[in-house]
Amino acid sequence: MNTMKSIYGSKASQPPIWRPALGLAIIMLILCGGFYATAVTSFAGMLFPQQATGSLVTQNGKQIGSALVSQPFSAAYYFHGRPSSADNDPMATGGSNLAPSNPELRDRVAQTSAALTQEFQVSSSQLPVDLLASSGSGVDPHISPAAALLQMKTVAIARGITSSQLEQLVLQHIEAPQWGIFGQPRVNVLLLNLALDTQYPRQ
Amino acid sequence: MEIILICSLALLLAWPLGHYMTGIFSAGPHWSDKVFLPFENGIFKLLGIRATQGMDWKSYGAAFLLSNLVLGIVAYFLLQFQHLLPLNPNNIGPLSWDLALHTAVSFLTNTNQQHYSGQAQLSYLSQGFLIVTLQFVTPAMALAVCVAILRGMMGGRDVKEAKEGEERDLGNYYQDTVRAVLRLMLPLAAVVAVLLASQGVPSSYQASPTVPVLEQGQNLTEQTIPLGPVASMVAIKQLGTNGGGWFGPNSSNPLENPTPVSNAIQTIAIVLIPMSVVFMAGGLLRRRGFTFLSLSVMGGLSLVFIAAAVYSEQQPNVAFTGLAQQAGNMEGKEVRLGTDLSALWATFTTQTSNGSVNAMHDSLNPIAGLVTRSGMLINGIWGGIGCGFVNFLVYVWLAVFIAGLMIGRTPEIFGRKLEKREISWLGVLLVLPSAVILTFTAITVAFPVLTGNSNPGLHGIAQVFYEYTSAFANNGSGFEGLGDDTTWWNISCVVVLILGRYLPLVIPLLIAGSLAKKRLVPTSAGTLPLFNPTFAVTLVTVILIVNFLSFLPSMVLGPIGEALELSQQTAAVLGQ
Numbered sequence: 058m059n060t061m062k063s064i065y066g067s068k069a070s071q072p073p074i075w076r077p078a079l080g081l082a083i084i085m086l087i088l089c090g091g092f093y094a095t096a097v098t099s100f101a102g103m104l105f106p107q108q109a110t111g112s113l114v115t116q117n118g119k120q121i122g123s124a125l126v127s128q129p130f131s132a133a134y135y136f137h138g139r140p141s142s143a144d145n146d147p148m149a150t151g152g153s154n155l156a157p158s159n160p161e162l163r164d165r166v167a168q169t170s171a172a173l174t175q176e177f178q179v180s181s182s183q184l185p186v187d188l189l190a191s192s193g194s195g196v197d198p199h200i201s202p203a204a205a206l207l208q209m210k211t212v213a214i215a216r217g218i219t220s221s222q223l224e225q226l227v228l229q230h231i232e233a234p235q236w237g238i239f240g241q242p243r244v245n246v247l248l249l250n251l252a253l254d255t256q257y258p259r260q
Numbered sequence: 261m262e263i264i265l266i267c268s269l270a271l272l273l274a275w276p277l278g279h280y281m282t283g284i285f286s287a288g289p290h291w292s293d294k295v296f297l298p299f300e301n302g303i304f305k306l307l308g309i310r311a312t313q314g315m316d317w318k319s320y321g322a323a324f325l326l327s328n329l330v331l332g333i334v335a336y337f338l339l340q341f342q343h344l345l346p347l348n349p350n351n352i353g354p355l356s357w358d359l360a361l362h363t364a365v366s367f368l369t370n371t372n373q374q375h376y377s378g379q380a381q382l383s384y385l386s387q388g389f390l391i392v393t394l395q396f397v398t399p400a401m402a403l404a405v406c407v408a409i410l411r412g413m414m415g416g417r418d419v420k421e422a423k424e425g426e427e428r429d430l431g432n433y434y435q436d437t438v439r440a441v442l443r444l445m446l447p448l449a450a451v452v453a454v455l456l457a458s459q460g461v462p463s464s465y466q467a468s469p470t471v472p473v474l475e476q477g478q479n480l481t482e483q484t485i486p487l488g489p490v491a492s493m494v495a496i497k498q499l500g501t502n503g504g505g506w507f508g509p510n511s512s513n514p515l516e517n518p519t520p521v522s523n524a525i526q527t528i529a530i531v532l533i534p535m536s537v538v539f540m541a542g543g544l545l546r547r548r549g550f551t552f553l554s555l556s557v558m559g560g561l562s563l564v565f566i567a568a569a570v571y572s573e574q575q576p577n578v579a580f581t582g583l584a585q586q587a588g589n590m591e592g593k594e595v596r597l598g599t600d601l602s603a604l605w606a607t608f609t610t611q612t613s614n615g616s617v618n619a620m621h622d623s624l625n626p627i628a629g630l631v632t633r634s635g636m637l638i639n640g641i642w643g644g645i646g647c648g649f650v651n652f653l654v655y656v657w658l659a660v661f662i663a664g665l666m667i668g669r670t671p672e673i674f675g676r677k678l679e680k681r682e683i684s685w686l687g688v689l690l691v692l693p694s695a696v697i698l699t700f701t702a703i704t705v706a707f708p709v710l711t712g713n714s715n716p717g718l719h720g721i722a723q724v725f726y727e728y729t730s731a732f733a734n735n736g737s738g739f740e741g742l743g744d745d746t747t748w749w750n751i752s753c754v755v756v757l758i759l760g761r762y763l764p765l766v767i768p769l770l771i772a773g774s775l776a777k778k779r780l781v782p783t784s785a786g787t788l789p790l791f792n793p794t795f796a797v798t799l800v801t802v803i804l805i806v807n808f809l810s811f812l813p814s815m816v817l818g819p820i821g822e823a824l825e826l827s828q829q830t831a832a833v834l835g836q
Contacts, residue, residue: 077434078327080307081397082334085441088394090389091498097450098388098489101457101677102464103621109463111485111515113471120471123485125460125514128473135475139595145473148484151509152620153593154739155579158822162623164580167508170583175309181583189580190590193602193619218439218714241598247730250474 116251123147123169127198128247134215136200136208137245139187143195152193166190177207199243203230217256226252240259262511262524263566270528270535277532278539278551284443285407285436285544287417303438314417314429316788317773320408323433324401325671326698328368328762331397334468335364338390339382343393348383349467355381360734362750369761370644372497372504372615372736373727373753384465387506390491392496396445397437397770399500399533403444404436406537407652409626410544412772413674415780428776430769444533445500452529453495457526459782460518462624463491490516498529501644503615511605512594513619523618527605529721530614534642537649548791549791554652556599557799558641562611565631565641569607572623572627573599577783578826603628610635613644617734622715622723623740626823631818636733637807644734647761650768654689656790659770659802661686663788672787675780684770694810696759697728700752701814704728708750718825722818727753732760 079165102109112124112181122128127138138145142153155162169189170181185203205227213223234240283290304311315323338345340361343353359376366373371396376382382391408430411417416428454543457463462563468482484599494516497503503510511517538558542551577589588599597605604611607618610632621632635641640651652760661678664671672680678686704710704724711724723739730737731753738744744753789795 071834074322074329075326076309076321078310078330079325081434081437082331084303085397086334086389089441089446090393093396093446093449094388094392094489094492095494097453098463098465099412101454101491101794104454105457105463108460108518109457109464111469111487111490112460112518113469116474120469122471122681123472123484123516126483126485127479128475129480130475131478132475135741145480146483146487147515148468150507152512152515152623154620154715154723155591155623156715156822156828157578157589158717158719159579159715162577166579166583174597182312182585183756185585186587186590187575187586187595189584190577193590193592193594193617194507194509194514196514197596198514202481202593219565223427230299234262235520236649236768239354239524240262240596240601243595247474254474 088237112228114247114251116254120252122247124245124248125198126196131245132215133211135250135253136246138200139192139197140189141195141197142176142191143198147196150194152195153191153258177211179207198245198247200246202227202242202244205230205244205249209233212253214229216253216259218257222257223247226256261682263570266524266527266604267566269524270531273528274532275536275539278536279543281444281536281540282538282543284439285431285540294328296439297436300435300438300442303806304434306405309432309434311432313432315432316427317412317430318427318768318778320405320430320433322767324405325762325766327433327437328401332364332368335368335390335394336360339386339440340365342383342386345383345385347385347389350383352381352383353599358747358750359745360371360602362754365505365754365757366736367394367502368398368526369599369734369757370613370647371731371734371757371761372502372503373731373738373757374508374736375753376748384488387713388493391504392493393500395493395496395500395504396449397442399438399470399502399645400440400445402644402765403440404431404433404646406646406650407431407436407544407736407771409653409768409772410541412776413676413770414545414776415676417778419776425777427773430773430776434474438817445496448532449492449496449499452499452525453491455525456494456522457491460515461491461494461522462487462515462687475507486515487663494528496528497616498526498614499533500616501534501612501648503609505611505616507770509620510616512592514594514596517618520596520601523601525607526618527601529606530612530616531609533645534612534648537645538642541649546789549675553791553796553799554649557796557803558652561638561641561800561803562607565611565635566604567605569603570600572625572631573603575625575684577623578624578830581830584754588621589625592623594619604617606632606636609737610640610642610735611638613639613648613733613735613769615730617737621726621737626819626826629722629822630776630815630819632737633729633815636729636735637811638803639733647734647765648696650765654686654764654768655806656797657682657686657798658690658806659795660790661786662802663798667788669769669786672773672781675783676775676778677781678775681774685767685771690806692759692763693732696756697725697732698814700728700756701725701778704748710746711742718817718821722822725814725818728756731756734761756766772774
């Protein structure tokens with residue numbers, strides 16, 4: 058305790074040693090948790106109202122999911138997204154957490170591979186990896202351009218349109234790497250399917 | 261290409277920031293006083309302290325430990341009773357006592373290891389109020405200790421007046437902590453948060469909207485899009501080498517990391533302050549050369565690790581052999597980011613003790629698995645804010661000691677001798693990681709009921725080893741397949757977390773305190789020169805050998821064994 062005395066001196070008004078510790082906790086809660094979080098959240102929400110509230114997309118005035126969250130698609134007239142270990146539920150996101158050495162992963166990929174080769178009538182060496190690998194979040198909204206082009210023929214037949222009509226729509230929806238450099242080229246499945254419904258409605 | 265760009269941008273920003281940090285932690289006026297000094301003085305009045313009053317290493321350490329204890333108790337009770345507190349629009353229940361304890365300690369130790377799943381188990385109050393606060397304060401506390409240690413190496417603030425053998429003034433703990441939060445963390449975090457919100461990270465107090473999906477008639481007919489003050493939290497969790505995400509899978513979640521640009525911002529934020537500390541150290545020690553030495557050693561090791569991880573993930577995942585195109589490992593990764601950005605992130609997040617992920621580390625190829633573990637074990641390449649650089653200093657002291665023995669001189673650094681007392685404490689620091697991590701891994705693996713892992717064989721052992729390594733390194737990333745919300749995992753990790761946080765900060769503080777009061781030995785021809793390639797190579801060798809000796813056997817049981825197993829499997833598949 059000698060050293061403590063040297064800090065606060067031996068004045069009568071010496072504060073108890075826990076006081077600054079408790080004070081720091083309370084002040085920081087108010088400053089960081091209260092003031093910072095509220096100010097920044099409201100300010101950012103004001104600047105970017107659309108992005109700050111989940112990037113919801115609307116169709117015919119009705120909200121239809123978020124551009125950032127994948128949705129399940131199983132019908133032949135829609136493009137399909139990546140395998141999800143979270144059943145596309147944004148409240149329960151997560152990956153498969155299966156290691157490359159895990160036989161369970163091998164079995165799952167083999168099943169998917171067999172199903173996809175049959176569905177699209179291609180050999181397994183033509184299947185883009187992202188259509189077989191489950192995403193990290195389970196709600197990855199994108200697929201690779203190759204994965205979109207692979208599905209084109211099937212979707213065109215189901216919609217009763219030609220592949221070339223559809224190809225144009227798909228090409229329009231390929232997002233280049235951001236600012237020309239960051240990330241990978243990709244296609245947002247939900248936005249593509251919404252555009253599909255608008256341009257080539259199902260009979 | 262994008263990797264080079266991101267790394268150079270980080271370095272370029274760290275330089276002026278480090279200079280600024282030198283300024284705010286030095287004695288004497290600084291231009292930022294005009295803005296911040298009135299606020300600071302108000303806070304010091306409320307705390308009842310005089311900021312000018314110095315502390316010796318004991319009082320500094322005691323203040324650090326005490327303020328942590330108090331903050332920990334407050335955090336535990338807020339988590340335990342979150343269901344009774346306001347700001348809980350999604351009506352989330354209480355945490356179990358052991359999960360609340362683990363969560364409180366995990367965030368208190370700047371680890372942010374999560375055994376809960378973010379948005380589902382914590383209320384807005386717990387996430388946006390309590391955890392955000394801890395994410396600001398805990399790195400600031402470690403930075404304060406780091407600054408005090410650096411002052412000690414220079415003989416303390418009162419070096420001119422004090423007599424030899426007298427306890428020295430290492431600064432005022434509360435002043436340093438408050439300054440770090442107010443002048444460094446808060447302004448930076450605000451900027452990053454707004455940038456992230458512009459990319460689509462939610463920033464709202466509304467309850468989460470539930471909307472129907474486009475294709476009806478399937479199992480899932482509607483989705484709830486989780487909202488909350490996410491952007492403000494993600495900003496500080498990256499900047500503060502914290503890592504606990506708002507969402508369970510962190511920044512792989514497109515709501516937490518929507519675009520490649522948001523990914524670049526977050527990647528830079530992860531290494532920014534740890535890099536700046538390197539520049540700051542050179543300034544506080546008044547030795548430019550020390551910054552160059554640290555930069556070249558850390559940067560060199562960091563680049564090697566990045567290259568290895570990027571190469572590793574560009575290789576196909578063995579489970580996909582013959583079943584798809586030959587392309588990089590996309591299991592557990594996001595299309596917008598691809599393999600390179602995921603590998604870069606995985607390397608930085610484990611080197612800096614950040615621990616947030618943008619891809620699932622469980623599904624990485626073995627070489628990247630090795631890289632991530634090595635980053636955490638070394639724990640001094642960039643490292644967590646404050647504590648990372650302190651770990652690096654420990655390696656430097658060790659290297660000085662070994663080099664001193666080799667040339668037959670009393671080891672000394674900056675004119676102060678490392679003697680028996682300092683070296684014995686260095687020995688404790690040397691043995692500590694392997695003793696703690698390996699003991700707990702051995703106990704857990706010995707009782708299969710305890711482990712609860714998702715993968716068989718060698719990877720199962722690797723998962724357990726990773727969890728304790730991550731806890732000890734105060735990193736917080738995990739092989740998420742582990743069923744880790746059990747009483748055993750929660751309690752054993754609490755012990756590892758506390759040992760891994762406080763001993764590696766307080767023991768170096770003790771060493772610095774003891775160095776500070778020694779007589780200054782004038783530089784002579786016999787002084788070991790630190791700022792040349794020979795010493796840099798010695799330092800790298802020491803870092804690598806220390807970790808090899810401690811952890812090679814467990815690496816062989818983990819990722820190395822797994823890599824051998826996999827190459828065998830590939831051969832078998834191709835041979836069919």
